[in-house]
Amino acid sequence: MPKIVDHSAYRDELLAQAFPVLARRGMACPIRELAREIGVSTGTLYHYFPNKRALFESLAEFMARGQIEAAKALSASIDNKADLFNRLMDMAYSGRAEITALILLSVDMLRQQNPGEMHNFFQTYFKRYAKALSELLDITTDQAHLIIACADGLLLHGWIHWGERTLKRRLQLFADMVRPWLDGQTGDGHA
Numbered sequence: 001m002p003k004i005v006d007h008s009a010y011r012d013e014l015l016a017q018a019f020p021v022l023a024r025r026g027m028a029c030p031i032r033e034l035a036r037e038i039g040v041s042t043g044t045l046y047h048y049f050p051n052k053r054a055l056f057e058s059l060a061e062f063m064a065r066g067q068i069e070a071a072k073a074l075s076a077s078i079d080n081k082a083d084l085f086n087r088l089m090d091m092a093y094s095g096r097a098e099i100t101a102l103i104l105l106s107v108d109m110l111r112q113q114n115p116g117e118m119h120n121f122f123q124t125y126f127k128r129y130a131k132a133l134s135e136l137l138d139i140t141t142d143q144a145h146l147i148i149a150c151a152d153g154l155l156l157h158g159w160i161h162w163g164e165r166t167l168k169r170r171l172q173l174f175a176d177m178v179r180p181w182l183d184g185q186t187g188d189g190h191a
Contacts, residue, residue: 007048010048011048011058012062014038014040014044014045014048014049015058015059015062016062017038017039018034018038018045018055018059019059019062019063019098019101021034021037021038022034022059022101022105023097023098023101023102023104023105026104026105026108027052027056027105027108027109027112028108028112031045031046031052031055052109052112053109053113053117053118056105056109057121059102059105060102060105060106060121060125061125063098063102064125064128064129067091067095067099068128068129068132070091071088071091071132071133071136072132072136074087074088074091075136081137081138081182081183082178082179082180082182082183084136084137085137085175085178085179085182086175086179088133088136089151089171089172089174089175092151092155092171093167093168093171096155096158096159096167099152099155100155100156100158100159103152103155103156106122126145126148127141129144129148130142130144130145130148131144133147133148137182139182147178150174151171151174154167154170154171154174155167157170158170
């Protein structure tokens with residue numbers, strides 16, 4: 001009897017195993033070495049991801065899916081938008097290593113590829129994030145884009161030079177600044 005493989009689940013498993021290696025080594029890591037480190041053949045990786053760009057795009061989508069699902073699950077138990085935002089900032093702090101690694105991998109891809117070629121992917125990717133955040137907080141997608149940019153910037157700066165305590169304090173300050181605005185929202189993104 002042939003072995004039945006859930007290709008979607010196996011693909012996600014490969015991405016989950018590849019992420020820590022790529023987070024440590026960057027997108028310059030050769031596919032052959034990545035395959036060796038996660039314990040699969042090079043052919044297996046190329047079967048699921050025909051090139052590094054496909055691997056990166058799949059990895060970014062995989063990470064986004066997990067983060068969006070976690071945020072939606074969190075929102076199910078919180079009615080107040082400002083409280084939800086505080087909890088989302090806590091999630092960002094807890095996931096700071098993964099989020100920062102994904103930001104750095106994104107920069108790697110932009111350096112290795114023609115940035116224009118990556119534009120469509122990143123535009124779609126950030127629209128998806130912004131749409132999810134705008135639905136969770138009942139704000140416009142432009143406002144959600146601004147929140148995402150600020151949070152990503154804080155996480156990246158925290159990684160570069162602030163340290164964990166200062167990062168936590170700055171994320172809380174950001175949440176404190178946004179909370180009154182969210183409390184005053186009418187549901188259409190306007191106070």
